[in-house]
Amino acid sequence: MTEEQAKQLLQKYLDGNADPAEARQVEEWYNLLQKEELSLPVDRKAAIGEEMLLNLRAAMNSETKTRKLFTRTMWWRVAALLAVVISIGFGIWKLNHTPPIQALVVMTTKAGEQKTILLSDGSEITLGPSAKVVYPKQFASNSRKISLIEGEAFFSVAHEENRPFTVQVKSGLDVKVLGTSFRVSAYANHPKVKITVATGKVAISKQQQLLGTLVKGQQLEYNKSNGSTAIHEAKHEEYVKISFDGETLAEVARKIGYIYGIKIVLADKTIEKLKCRASFTSKQRPEEILDILCSLHHIRFSAAKNHKTFKIYP
Structure with a gap:
């Protein structure tokens, strides 16, 4: 049921035109509301509340013309139903606009330690010493995003045309690929971030501005202090x-x-x-x-x- 359909059903209930099945559905919503209170952003609550109050005021004006007054019980009924509408509206809005929360995995290495991580899509990360990476246990259906918080990591990404793989670096860089192999070196105490491509093609951007596209054997260096970039051939080519x-x-x-x-x-x-x-x-x-x-x-x-x-x- 859409938000608009929910509003129409509640209006029918207020007007006394709901059939028994529809009335039961509204009462079940109200019971659910009392059992589980939903957290609602102030701006969303105001928007839905204002719209419903306009409808209720119109209904009140109509009642005044026929000299029918709302009783105290009716006011409580209206208030309760308004709360239900706001909660249902937020629930529907939340389902349509909020992506499901992904369970995140945090992996770290000690000095002198390396780890190989197998991701849910078949991609592999070889984490270098003193490094930290955060990734979802299961990737979303339309994207694959991870964060390299510290250190160096080598990525062997499973090729998927419709699900790009993005490595987000703490300095604000996004490294985006479809399926390739590359190394990212991003230490907090080092002035530069380095991205080296072993196979395939890599696009590097910062705040949606493309800094460069690399192919096999190329390296990009990003200076964190002044934001400058340099692309050149890698000194040591990596093989996978x-x-x-x-x-x-x-x-x-x-x-x-x-x-x-x-x-x-x-x-x-x-x-x-x-x-x-x-x-x-x-x-x-x-x-x-x-x-x-x-x-x-x-x-x-x-x-x-x-x-x-x-x-x-x-």
Whole structure:
């Protein structure tokens, strides 16, 4: 039932036009209100209360014209129903506007300690020494957000097109990806935050202003004191494991394409559902990975001159 429908039902009850079933429903609301009092923001309470009071005043004016006066009992009835309307209205508004509270997990490491954390979506975090990260036990249906409070962490993010993964850093930076591997170094006593991309693509922003988009092998340095940024090639490239355990060739092509920033086209639909089981590292060139995968299925691939587009065919 919507808020408007609830108001209409309560007005029918006030007017004495509610049928027995509707009257029972209103009385059940009132009983529930007395058992469990809802906390209501002042602005929301005022808005709903003002609207309902206008309706009640209109009803009172109508009663005055016919020389019918509200009894003390009727006033209490109106007041109680107004409270019910406000509570129901807030309940409906809260359901529509407030996201469900997520159970948060706080993970820390001591000096000289490392921890590997497996998240609910299959992503992994390798937490460095003296670090702290906060993340939900279960991610929301449309986003994946965590907070790196202190220290350094390496993220291997499970690729999901419709659910971006965001790392929020204490200095105000947001690191947003769809599925990739990167390192964030953000120590409170260090003047700079560093983000290094191992695979895929990473967008870094501050207060919704894009600071830079990084690809494999690049690093962004953010100066906390003056807000300046610098993007350059990373001194030491990081490599990660790339594993496939029963994914279709179509899924594998999308993942490899995202990791290396290339385009892989499947020339024939008959090969899209071929299953792939193999493990590689990002140190290997995409040509090498495609050569192995194609040999497993007795299919072939070709590369464009710029080695940015590949075609797989039977």
